[in-house]
């Protein structure tokens with residue numbers, strides 16, 4: 910399992926949702942994991958939009974979340 914549980918930028922501890930999003934939206938093999946705030950900034954979207962994505966993935970039956 911991944912040991913990347915801190916945000917690459919701000920070192921915030923990452924939750925399951927943040928880690929799942931990183932894997933979905935960024936390279937699965939990436940060494941850089943971002944918290945929701947930093948991921949939103951990186952992708953130039955809002956945190957709300959990210960959370961909406963999570964709901965979408967859940968509805969698609971994604972087991973990442």
Ligand SMILES: [Zn+2]
Pocket residue numbers: 916917918919920921943944945946947948
């Ligand atoms: Zn961060």
